Amino acid sequence: xxxxxxPVSCDIYSRYELAILRRQWLRLAWSxxxxxxxxxxxxxxxxxxxxxxxxxxxxxxxxxTRVMRLDRIRSxxxxxxxx
Numbered sequence: 001x002x003x004x005x006x007p008v009s010c011d012i013y014s015r016y017e018l019a020i021l022r023r024q025w026l027r028l029a030w031s032x033x034x035x036x037x038x039x040x041x042x043x044x045x046x047x048x049x050x051x052x053x054x055x056x057x058x059x060x061x062x063x064x065t066r067v068m069r070l071d072r073i074r075s076x077x078x079x080x081x082x083x
Contacts, residue, residue: 025041028073
């Protein structure tokens with residue numbers, strides 16, 4: 001897998017910001033370590049920048065925190081507000 005970060009569009013970044021503000025759950029599909037495909041229902045909590053790459057910090061219903069690089073997210077389907 002290419003380790004170089006590819007910035008995402010401002011539109012996509014703004015969608016994540018809006019999901020955070022709305023406390024909206026997303027069905028996220030992304031590539032994990034080594035390119036392993038992942039699919040999980042998560043609530044975005046924050047966007048952070050580390051070592052020149054942008055990351056989404058999210059949590060699962062069970063409270064597990066996930067951190068994923070934005071350029072590795074393949075899809076983010078809105079599921080609705082937190083319950």
